[in-house]
Amino acid sequence: MGSERSEWFYDSQFTQPIREEYIPGNGQTVYARRVPNRYTVRFSANGGAGSMDSLNSEYGQQFQLPAARFTRTGYTFTGWSTRPDGPVEYQNGQTVRNLTVEDGGVVNLYAAWKSDSAMEQLSQSFAGYDRQNYIGEDWNALEAAYEAGRAGIEAAAVAALIWKMTRKKQ
Numbered sequence: 001m002g003s004e005r006s007e008w009f010y011d012s013q014f015t016q017p018i019r020e021e022y023i024p025g026n027g028q029t030v031y032a033r034r035v036p037n038r039y040t041v042r043f044s045a046n047g048g049a050g051s052m053d054s055l056n057s058e059y060g061q062q063f064q065l066p067a068a069r070f071t072r073t074g075y076t077f078t079g080w081s082t083r084p085d086g087p088v089e090y091q092n093g094q095t096v097r098n099l100t101v102e103d104g105g106v107v108n109l110y111a112a113w114k115s116d117s118a119m120e121q122l123s124q125s126f127a128g129y130d131r132q133n134y135i136g137e138d139w140n141a142l143e144a145a146y147e148a149g150r151a152g153i154e155a156a157a158v159a160a161l162i163w164k165m166t167r168k169k170q
Contacts (some may be wrong), residue, residue, distance in 0.1 A: 002059035003034040004103050007125045036060050037103035046110040049081055050071035062097040064088055068111055073154065074123070075113035118153045122146065 010016040010024075024030050036058040048070035057063050068077045079088035080110040090096060090109065099107040126146045129141050147166045 001034050002098065002101050004041055005035040005037075006032040007035055008026070008032055010026070036052060037101060037105070039100045039102065039107060040107040041107045041109060042069075043068075043080075043098060044110045045072070047113065048075070048077075048111050054078055057097075057099070059101060062095055065094050065096060065109070067092045070111045072113050073113075074116050074150075076115045076116055077153040078112045080109040080114045082107070082109065084110045086112075116153070118156075122153065124151050 007014070008018040010018060012031050014033050018024060018030060038056065038058045041055040041057065043054070044064075045051070046154065050070040050074065052066065052069050055063065055066070065080065070081075072076065077092075081087060081092040082089055126142075129142060134142065140167070
């Protein structure tokens with residue numbers, strides 16, 4: 001499990017590989033070393049924006065998950081899931097290993113998001129309005145109020161994040 005291939009050597013220290021075209025003679029001792037399966041980890045924004053490079057790893061090797069570089073307006077990143085609608089299974093920076101045993105396998109990690117409550121409340125409130133019940137001028141005023149509220153929530157979230165980041169440096 002975790003290694004489906006072997007490399008063959010003339011010595012037990014694995015310093016003298018046997019070339020593929022050579023077949024050792026009868027009675028000659030050769031040594032096998034298992035080769036760990038390799039796999040790729042891909043990251044999905046899952047409704048967010050941005051991109052992240054894939055990672056390559058091999059079975060038995062530990063590595064640290066990178067911090068998410070995705071953003072999603074009105075949502076906070078909560079971790080990584082192996083399903084688009086699944087629960088958080090991994091955190092930013094978490095040390096992991098053996099995400100799959102399949103050689104050449106691909107593991108997709110999806111950003112998990114939690115709706116920001118203020119933005120969610122604003123969206124739910126606005127969803128109750130129907131444009132057909134308003135004349136153009138009133139609807140435009142209502143829509144402008146919604147956009148102003150949304151911009152205010154986003155600005156407050158950014159300000160809080162900047163404050164939090166500068167506090168950590170001190």
